Amino acid sequence: MSWSAAQALPAPELDVERWFNTGAPLSLADLRGRVVLLHAFQMLCPACVQRATPQAQQVHERFGRAGVTVVGLHTVFEHHAAMQPVSLAAYIHENRLRFAIGVDRPDGQGGIPMTMRAYAMEGTPTAILIDRQGRERLRRFGHLDDLDLGAALGRLLAEG
């Protein structure tokens, strides 16, 4: 985990086809001043379902008032027909997810969707932490432990 913020580049903007759990579309530009946990997942990815998505929900519930916004990103890059928005909607409902979730815009060819591509993510789940200036500061493909995630959030929140 590097905290040399000097070199950090702005995180690419989100390219989302459709939003759940939010009245208006979200953009990273509008979230300046907030620490953002970008949680990229697929509703049929077991490691997402079992650990990463419940963790994102926890962060939403417990760190929202402290200054963290959780943004879910449904980055479907396989089994496209199986994970259409109608299925995602039921998944969100059944699992009582409350944070904003965007459907990453399909590339139109059944491949990697647009935001996932812009970030060059490796797969799901991926956690990306974005600081109050909109810069990507931490990325983890796979499981990010609660202690480590908490420590990173604490550091970014402390930057004021």
Added chain:
Amino acid sequence: MSWSAAQALPAPELDVERWFNTGAPLSLADLRGRVVLLHAFQMLCPACVQRATPQAQQVHERFGRAGVTVVGLHTVFEHHAAMQPVSLAAYIHENRLRFAIGVDRPDGQGGIPMTMRAYAMEGTPTAILIDRQGRERLRRFGHLDDLDLGAALGRLLAEG
């Protein structure tokens, strides 16, 4: 848990639209002589995903040679559009489920599917244990603890 097998009625036959993980359709009639764990679930039911379906997979792996056949039954009674067979297929693949899974036959009106109806199940997950003579001997709506499930399997296997 009553073991007074005398009064037990034959379990209703399965009414399945489509099978996964099996070369030929299964019927309870063909499974006489085996102890059957009938695992009724929905792929977007959190209690199924987190506990009951992994438990069914465990029983399949560890008690198959001892005489237990696990039969999954996808009993979609809500969010029908979200849990079509194309989504179920991806769910089975991603979660590496190896036991036979049948899609309970829809009632054609978006309601409770046919086998679920015949058994008068209360919801998902439901575990039903069927003895070597094809009689229902134990039913649990909700979580059935490993110790209790193991004990019931042990008793039914011991009936020879």
Added chain:
Amino acid sequence: MSWSAAQALPAPELDVERWFNTGAPLSLADLRGRVVLLHAFQMLCPACVQRATPQAQQVHERFGRAGVTVVGLHTVFEHHAAMQPVSLAAYIHENRLRFAIGVDRPDGQGGIPMTMRAYAMEGTPTAILIDRQGRERLRRFGHLDDLDLGAALGRLLAEG
């Protein structure tokens, strides 16, 4: 797991210095007709504390009426000074253990205690299942999974 009871030998009798959680000393002879789970442990053995002893307490609570008696055996074979009965008493109290627990009789030389020696156990935790005729039918050094333990209990209970 072999169930060929024909060859099973009688389990050695317990040699216990002091009992907790029971008005009168227990003997396997007096427990004929009951299925016995003999749970050999040490109060400072992490695998006992975390998994095996809580599991023994669960079996005590849930299978007692069905015919299972859980007998704890504190088989101190290392750190003798650290695990004297005064410490065991506090451990039992703090962890709310309710099943009968006997202190395996020391060999007087700081070595392996007498019952542990008679059974030729390999270490702790060890689970030993004894059938209604007093014969050892299953032994596991290390963790015995709930499904497997349940199945073994179910089979032994079914022997009537």
Added chain:
Amino acid sequence: MSWSAAQALPAPELDVERWFNTGAPLSLADLRGRVVLLHAFQMLCPACVQRATPQAQQVHERFGRAGVTVVGLHTVFEHHAAMQPVSLAAYIHENRLRFAIGVDRPDGQGGIPMTMRAYAMEGTPTAILIDRQGRERLRRFGHLDDLDLGAALGRLLAEG
């Protein structure tokens, strides 16, 4: 969690009878410049054994290089005879605890030991976070969740 460091008082100095896992006695005075997690526990307190002490070990392993020192404090206030240093030594060995652990100095009357008294702790486990200036900044009696503990550590580390 208040971060208004202005009002924070210096944490009382440790009063320890005997140390484990450290060549020389520790003092908070010597730990200025480090973030300190003071982990007060008893070796027979189930909530300590199951959650808080393993968590302290995790913090020791993973945040030591980042600037956190974990100090265990064995605050025996009940069952004194059961938790003497000879038993604690075996407990530390068996559970492979590597962080420094001090035995809180007994009051000589079988009551609450001296450091626990100076901090007016409510029981065990208690987690106390001390900042780089030696001021108590967070206290939790009972379980402190990994996300919350991580966030607090992250904030204190960020204070530089």
